[in-house]
Amino acid sequence: MALARHQFTVTDEAGNIVPFANVEVRAEIPGLPLVQLYDDRDGISPIGNPIVADADGFVFFHCLGGAYQIRVWLGALDATRNYVAVGRAQESDTVIANNAERIVTAAGAVAVTADDADIILINKNVGAATTVNLPPSAARTKPVRIVDRKYDALTNNITLVPNGAETIMGGASYIIDSNGGGITLTPLKDGSGWI
Incomplete structure (x- = not known):
């Protein structure tokens, strides 16, 4: 199994790093189900969901390529990004590519x-x-x-x-x-x- 990797550093609106923030990943499909996340590209080591950023606010995970809703929160910070593309060619328009x-x-x-x-x-x-x-x-x-x-x-x-x-x-x-x-x-x- 070759999974896609997604990584980022959690920051607040002022750009300050937020250590140990919670990170939740959901599939952008009806019902927004939680996604199985992995520590490795081969999908051998599953990790929780939500996960926690490290002391430097850094977080990473591996999952199947697709469109995801990613929510981060800790204290006053509670932010959600929708339709985050994870993996190669994710969120590309198949109609434009002439795929039926x-x-x-x-x-x-x-x-x-x-x-x-x-x-x-x-x-x-x-x-x-x-x-x-x-x-x-x-x-x-x-x-x-x-x-x-x-x-x-x-x-x-x-x-x-x-x-x-x-x-x-x-x-x-x-x-x-x-x-x-x-x-x-x-x-x-x-x-x-x-x-």
Whole structure:
């Protein structure tokens, strides 16, 4: 797992450093759920949320790339920044980039077609594991990105299943099992699967 890193020094409105301030990170999606934060880029060492800045007001964390609400507070200081982009290319406008999106809200398995949208956002109305069935790789002319938009894949995994005997990166399936996780799959034109 390669997580994005975000770091900053907490200051008040006058620019004074605020040591030991509390820092809370929430996903900028409906409900604003708390985000799992990590001490390392590999996602091996989870840390709390909120976390506390050090004696120099410095704070850092690792998480999945995305848009976040970050709140800092201590004493008279209580400030919230919305739509903080964490990770590369976060908060970029997919419509401007000419990427079509499809949002899936209905229960049950999801079928991706050969000419489907560039980005499939899994945002089910119910909390349940989801199976995403991919089309034959030779029939798809462009990559497809599958994303956990409900932000509950840690509990309700999203399992990607290739067509027939095809593989995903050499495996029989691929599981998105982190909240807000996603993957971009590129079809192999030889019909052997996806990378």
